[in-house]
Amino acid sequence: MKDNISWYFERKNKLLGNNILAICYKASKEEMKENGLTNENVLILVKNKEFDKYINIKDFNLKNCLQNSFRNEPIFLRIQSECLLGTYGDLHCDCEQQKADALRIIRDKGGMYIHLPQEAQGHGLHYKLKELELQVNGRDPSGKFVGQKDRNDAQKFLINNEKFEDKRSYEIIKKIFEELEIQDTKIILLSDSESKIKILKKLGLSINPYSRYMEKEVNLENLSEYLVKILDGTCRYNKNSLNEMMSLIETRKYNERTINTFLKIIEKINMNTIENLDEEDKALFLNTYNNIICGVEKVYTFKDSNITKVQNKFSCRVSNKIFGTLKLAFHKNIFSRIALEKLFFFHNTNEDYTVRIRDSKVLGIKDENSLFLEGQEYLQESIFLRDQTKLVENEITKSKLRVFFENKDFSYTKKIDMITFISEYEIDGVNIYIKRIPNIENHIMDVYGKKEKILEFIRNITNILDKSMLNMISSIQ
Numbered sequence: 198m199k200d201n202i203s204w205y206f207e208r209k210n211k212l213l214g215n216n217i218l219a220i221c222y223k224a225s226k227e228e229m230k231e232n233g234l235t236n237e238n239v240l241i242l243v244k245n246k247e248f249d250k251y252i253n254i255k256d257f258n259l260k261n262c263l264q265n266s267f268r269n270e271p272i273f274l275r276i277q278s279e280c281l282l283g284t285y286g287d288l289h290c291d292c293e294q295q296k297a298d299a300l301r302i303i304r305d306k307g308g309m310y311i312h313l314p315q316e317a318q319g320h321g322l323h324y325k326l327k328e329l330e331l332q333v334n335g336r337d338p339s340g341k342f343v344g345q346k347d348r349n350d351a352q353k354f355l356i357n358n359e360k361f362e363d364k365r366s367y368e369i370i371k372k373i374f375e376e377l378e379i380q381d382t383k384i385i386l387l388s389d390s391e392s393k394i395k396i397l398k399k400l401g402l403s404i405n406p407y408s409r410y411m412e413k414e415v416n417l418e419n420l421s422e423y424l425v426k427i428l429d430g431t432c433r434y435n436k437n438s439l440n441e442m443m444s445l446i447e448t449r450k451y452n453e454r455t456i457n458t459f460l461k462i463i464e465k466i467n468m469n470t471i472e473n474l475d476e477e478d479k480a481l482f483l484n485t486y487n488n489i490i491c492g493v494e495k496v497y498t499f500k501d502s503n504i505t506k507v508q509n510k511f512s513c514r515v516s517n518k519i520f521g522t523l524k525l526a527f528h529k530n531i532f533s534r535i536a537l538e539k540l541f542f543f544h545n546t547n548e549d550y551t552v553r554i555r556d557s558k559v560l561g562i563k564d565e566n567s568l569f570l571e572g573q574e575y576l577q578e579s580i581f582l583r584d585q586t587k588l589v590e591n592e593i594t595k596s597k598l599r600v601f602f603e604n605k606d607f608s609y610t611k612k613i614d615m616i617t618f619i620s621e622y623e624i625d626g627v628n629i630y631i632k633r634i635p636n637i638e639n640h641i642m643d644v645y646g647k648k649e650k651i652l653e654f655i656r657n658i659t660n661i662l663d664k665s666m667l668n669m670i671s672s673i674q
């Protein structure tokens with residue numbers, strides 16, 4: 198036997214029971230590179246009821262033992278990519294649950310558990326921590342808050358990969374089976390990963406998925422991980438697990454990356470580009486989506502930053518080029534009213550937040566499309582937190598404005614006067630609000646509506662225009 202395999206017959210194992218063969222396959226440099234391994238040692242734990250016969254014999258032959266033991270039965274195989282944080286208790290992902298379930302099945306039925314050192318899809322632990330800090334806490338490696346990102350966006354941010362790169366491959370599994378001379382044995386794979394099954398089949402191994410694969414333990418922490426796998430088409434989940442995921446989403450307690458991924462799945466369903474959901478699953482997703490998006494289209498912001506607003510407002514600055522396209526979409530000069538705006542800023546010195554009062558007076562109406570009347574005046578109050586995020590927006594009265602001047606908790610900071618051109622319009626279910634501020638040559642557009650409608654609207658514009666606007670879709674709030 199070559200020196201790339203070592204083994205040790207464990208007499209007792211706390212997780213798998215008695216008489217477990219621990220095998221180490223030492224990968225070559227090329228194999229490490231090819232398979233995305235972050236170190237050379239692959240641990241293989243094997244259990245078979247025939248092993249009881251072998252534990253005490255004087256001369257032991259590993260290959261004979263394996264071949265004879267599995268001769269008449271398939272091998273339940275779990276291939277587990279390394280996840281050190283999961284091993285040490287981090288609940289961010291689903292791997293520990295999968296590991297525990299697989300070990301339980303192998304303990305009961307016999308089989309093989311292969312630990313592949315492919316930490317962070319082959320990117321390594323050093324990378325993984327940076328990725329997770331972005332995903333979970335929204336901070337970049339310098340500690341700066343840049344907003345929570347899902348797995349794919351985090352990778353784009355960190356190593357500028359346009360598409361999420363999974364460095365793992367599984368050629369080494371075939372090598373190991375050949376080395377142990379059990380490559381012809383039937384394998385029942387303990388995995389929910391469609392792509393893994395496909396890849397291993399392609400390598401020529403006799404692979405079948407375990408039909409009664411373990412139920413998922415879905416929680417708010419690992420939900421986004423499952424959703425990313427659905428989005429990427431790498432995993433299929435049973436109805437129970439999907440139902441559980443949807444009911445968690447309906448609680449609206451999800452974090453930002455969860456809802457972002459969920460909305461991307463909805464988009465894919467609508468564009469009919471999702472592969473691993475059947476019609477029933479798709480209906481389930483759409484139904485959940487309809488339940489969480491409110492009928493009244495508004496932006497909701499919550500004091501507790503862990504609770505994410507429902508995202509159905511698209512807000513962006515528009516360049517002259519896009520503005521020209523919007524004019525085409527509106528079929529006419531799009532500004533229907535001119536308003537005089539005064540912005541007053543007050544700072545609450547006690548609690549350190551800023552209040553902005555916008556006093557808007559309609560000076561002129563171009564046609565009858567405006568909801569406003571000439572001469573109409575209204576006031577709106579917005580509260581900005583220290584980090585500039587908006588907490589709440591309300592209409593207020595003139596007397597309330599006066600109160601801010603007189604309240605000792607508030608210090609009056611500044612006033613801005615400006616003339617604005619405004620257009621409000623409804624096109625096919627989306628409300629479009631465009632504001633042009635001539636003295637700073639700035640166009641601002643807010644689009645309110647159901648997310649799918651907004652995306653459709655943006656797609657329509659980009660069909661007329663080019664892809665430059667697509668970049669702005671990321672600014673959907």
Ligand SMILES: [Zn+2]
Nearest residue numbers: 280283290292
């Ligand atoms: Zn993990």
